[in-house]
Amino acid sequence: MTRLDAIDRRILAELQRDGRMTNQALAEKVGLSPTPCLRRVRRLEEAGIIGGYVAVVDQKAVDLPVSVFISIKLERQREEDLDRFAEAVSRWPEVMECYLMTGQRDYLMRVVCADLPAYERFLKARLTRLDGIASIESSFALAQVKHTNVLPLG
Incomplete structure (x- = not known):
């Protein structure tokens, strides 16, 4: 099991709010430079903590109310x-x-x-x-x- 530190948790919190955020924007929000931020995101993906990225679709808007x-x-x-x-x-x-x-x-x-x-x-x-x-x-x-x-x- 991958141990999550405070920065990992901030990265996850930000990506849960906006999975389309650029690495640059994410790095700024969590207080890292882009390269170490991207390394952390890749590590979280490889560990299966980040399982993927999706668009959240409003079920009523697509006639499934x-x-x-x-x-x-x-x-x-x-x-x-x-x-x-x-x-x-x-x-x-x-x-x-x-x-x-x-x-x-x-x-x-x-x-x-x-x-x-x-x-x-x-x-x-x-x-x-x-x-x-x-x-x-x-x-x-x-x-x-x-x-x-x-x-x-x-």
């Missing part, structure tokens, strides 16, 4: 059942996040779609066709109170 949180309970929690479920879900573009959980449910996922009929199609064509699902509970988000991709690095 509906977020559905789905709790799923499997009939059995054997490793092969868990693996089969995870493999299927990883192929579905509507699934934005999916977590293996403790507690009453086995999985919690967030799905985005255009409207209620689109969610119904997802449910019928994908989710309910998987073997081994005991129950599915859907909750529709009314409003997003907070969303961030910025980790609290301290």
Whole structure:
């Protein structure tokens, strides 16, 4: 595991806010010259701490305003059942996040779609066709109170 010092944390904080920032601008913000700053960024990338750079797209602006949180309970929690479920879900573009959980449910996922009929199609064509699902509970988000991709690095 790569040990992060205060400068690494500042670099990560700045890049989380603006991943398109030039190395020159980043170096100025964290108090380094450009060459050592770039070396640190490359080291963070190679260590897998920075996993990539993406554009954050507003789901409403691209006609996917509906977020559905789905709790799923499997009939059995054997490793092969868990693996089969995870493999299927990883192929579905509507699934934005999916977590293996403790507690009453086995999985919690967030799905985005255009409207209620689109969610119904997802449910019928994908989710309910998987073997081994005991129950599915859907909750529709009314409003997003907070969303961030910025980790609290301290």
